[in-house]
Amino acid sequence: MLDRFNEAIGHALGWAALALVLVQFILVLSTAVFAQGSIWLQESRLYINALIFLGGAGYALLHEDHVRVDLFYRTADPVARSWVDFLGSFIFLMPFLFLIWWAGLPYVFESIISNEGSLETGGLPFVYLKKALILMFAATLSLQSIALILRAGLRLFDDNEAAI
Secondary structure, three states, rough: OOHHHHHHHHHHHHHHHHHHHHHHHHHHHHHHHHHHOOHHHHHHHHHHHHHHHHHOOOHHOOOOOOOOOOOOOOOOOHHHHHHHHHHHHHHHHHHHHHHHHHHHHHHHHHHHOOOOOOOOOOOOOOHHHHHHHHHHHHHHHHHHHHHHHHHHHHHOOOHHHHHH
């Protein structure tokens, strides 16, 4: 279920990549033809880019497209890979996610409560939505790390490998 959730988010974010290309095309065209750009359109590129990268973190972990220091993982047997996934998630990923939640929640809530907007005249009035993507990052990555730990734990500690 957790894998399907991040899979759906990843596919939806694929459309955001198309939106990013279209926004960039419009900006280039408006600057070249009309010699002016739109502040809110320029800022929207940052929002879409943040959405793609922060929202897609769980999807990247699901498909093992994340950065991995691969000393022996690729050539290791499935049991060794499961140990790396299991212990690596507990030792490195979970403390990192704890810090993101611990620091991110007050930061995002303060932005929402103050109704933080752009500092630019004509900019987007909802910077708090961009900051809320930090929590989306933490949520999708947390859910996928739980799925990773459960999957690795089943491989390591369950005698019935058909359950995987």
